[in-house]
Amino acid sequence: MDSLRIEGGNRLDGEVRISGAKNSALPILAATLLADGVMHVGNLPHLHDITTMLELLGCMGVQVAINEDMSVETDCGNMNSCVAPYDLVRTMRASILVLGPLLAKHGEAEVSLPGGCAIGSRPVDLHIRGMEAMGAEVDVVDGYIKARAPGGRLKGAHIFFDTVTVTGTENVLMAAVLAQGTTTIENAAREPEVVDLANCLVAMGARIQGIGSDTLVIEGVDSLQGCHFDVLPDRIETGTYLVAAAVTGGRVKCKDTDPLLMEAVLHKLEEAGAKITTGKDWIELDMEGRRPQAVNVKTAPHPAFPTDMQAQFVVLNAIAEGTGTVIETIFENRFMHVNELMRMGADIHVEGNTAIITGKQGLTSAPVMATDLRASASLVIAALVAQGATDVNRIYHIDRGYECIEEKFQQLGANIKRVPGGSH
Ligand SMILES: CC(=O)N[C@H]1[C@@H](OP(=O)(O)OP(=O)(O)OC[C@H]2O[C@@H](n3ccc(=O)[nH]c3=O)[C@H](O)[C@@H]2O)O[C@H](CO)[C@@H](O)[C@@H]1O
Numbered sequence: 001m002d003s004l005r006i007e008g009g010n011r012l013d014g015e016v017r018i019s020g021a022k023n024s025a026l027p028i029l030a031a032t033l034l035a036d037g038v039m040h041v042g043n044l045p046h047l048h049d050i051t052t053m054l055e056l057l058g059c060m061g062v063q064v065a066i067n068e069d070m071s072v073e074t075d076c077g078n079m080n081s082c083v084a085p086y087d088l089v090r091t092m093r094a095s096i097l098v099l100g101p102l103l104a105k106h107g108e109a110e111v112s113l114p115g116g117c118a119i120g121s122r123p124v125d126l127h128i129r130g131m132e133a134m135g136a137e138v139d140v141v142d143g144y145i146k147a148r149a150p151g152g153r154l155k156g157a158h159i160f161f162d163t164v165t166v167t168g169t170e171n172v173l174m175a176a177v178l179a180q181g182t183t184t185i186e187n188a189a190r191e192p193e194v195v196d197l198a199n200c201l202v203a204m205g206a207r208i209q210g211i212g213s214d215t216l217v218i219e220g221v222d223s224l225q226g227c228h229f230d231v232l233p234d235r236i237e238t239g240t241y242l243v244a245a246a247v248t249g250g251r252v253k254c255k256d257t258d259p260l261l262m263e264a265v266l267h268k269l270e271e272a273g274a275k276i277t278t279g280k281d282w283i284e285l286d287m288e289g290r291r292p293q294a295v296n297v298k299t300a301p302h303p304a305f306p307t308d309m310q311a312q313f314v315v316l317n318a319i320a321e322g323t324g325t326v327i328e329t330i331f332e333n334r335f336m337h338v339n340e341l342m343r344m345g346a347d348i349h350v351e352g353n354t355a356i357i358t359g360k361q362g363l364t365s366a367p368v369m370a371t372d373l374r375a376s377a378s379l380v381i382a383a384l385v386a387q388g389a390t391d392v393n394r395i396y397h398i399d400r401g402y403e404c405i406e407e408k409f410q411q412l413g414a415n416i417k418r419v420p421g422g423s424h
């Protein structure tokens with residue numbers, strides 16, 4: 001298992017290119033299953049999760065060509081299976097995103113249940129209920145969701161999500177675009193990645209109204225064509241580099257990103273004392289050598305503060321002046337980073353879904369273990385300010401979501417290197 005060795009203490013300074021968004025690329029790759037012609041998807045990040053999704057498409061008979069610039073062409077003309085097997089789904093929950101497209105296009109799907117993960121139980125009941133509302137017959141047998149659309153085609157329906165769900169909205173949206181009749185999704189997720197998927201579907205010929213709002217109205221069409229679509233920049237990767245700059249008192253310019261995607265995070269960084277300047281496709285944070293002020297953060301669905309930035313802000317508070325609270329309202333178990341940060345000297349007290357963090361002048365190095373993607377990112381950020389050398393172990397989580405993390409941090413002046421280990 002690889003680890004990252006980080007010698008803390010360097011103030012970050014420089015420019016970093018932001019990759020395409022994992023959470024946009026994954027649903028868009030699943031949506032290629034809906035196309036009659038060739039789909040060309042660009043600005044894909046070079047990540048394990050993307051490789052897993054391409055492998056999943058490949059095992060269903062989709063022809064996948066990867067170009068040098070990491071853009072991908074898919075052709076579903078010779079598909080021979082509608083099964084998403086356990087071995088792939090267990091490594092990436094987002095594999096559930098093939099359920100909607102398979103049912104919509106082929107009238108059947110067999111997708112392994114993804115199961116829970118480090119941040120919570122993460123059920124998929126709302127995805128299943130959405131498919132059933134559109135007429136699908138669904139059985140959960142032997143750990144698989146086995147679904148079929150009677151007559152081979154789903155029917156439009158009125159769907160109300162009682163919890164805002166990102167991939168649930170995406171799955172139902174992809175099912176509805178080829179259904180017979182009109183589907184209304186109420187209390188839909190409004191995350192930028194849902195908007196990106198909807199825009200891609202429209203480019204393929206789908207009819208969707210209300211994009212970006214919490215009510216989506218989809219008029220089903222008979223077929224969708226291939227198109228060329230570039231995925232949007234990764235707002236969570238952007239936020240992670242900005243927080244890293246803030247905690248080191250440094251100055252970082254994120255290029256090829258979009259400030260409009262991340263108002264809640266930029267607002268909190270300004271509250272912490274960072275000077276933020278933005279252009280159409282860049283964001284610069286300058287801490288001018290100062291220590292951040294503690295901030296209070298509460299996660300909630302977009303446009304509120306994203307849960308995927310929560311762990312990074314726990315670190316920011318851990319070295320800030322003052323005391324800040326971080327409230328996690330989306331996932332029931334997303335404070336796995338806290339114990340590891342306390343081993344590095346952080347003063348954190350967790351009560352239910354609230355972490356109360358009293359900032360300290362500095363952290364100290366310790367061997368730490370990453371438990372999920374953003375927890376891992378927070379440990380890397382903590383290590384960048386800690387005194388001494390920190391080994392962040394189990395970093396395969398990081399490789400699911402951060403392209404070339406050590407190269408990008410090196411470019412910004414961090415002392416970080418990957419230490420290769422055995423297989424996990
Ligand atoms: C690949 C992807 O895009 N992942 C993101 C997506 O995950 P994901 O789409 O899995 O997260 P959801 O938005 O679905 O989860 C929100 C809440 O709804 C609950 N729920 C969800 C579905 C369901 O059928 N039943 C149910 O109870 C979940 O347990 C959770 O408490 O949104 C999360 C919330 O912004 C992010 O942290 C993840 O990075």
Ligand SMILES: C=C(OP(=O)(O)O)C(=O)O
Nearest residue numbers: 023093094308373374401
């Ligand atoms: C939780 C995340 O991803 P996933 O839903 O793929 O586990 C994340 O991106 O932080």
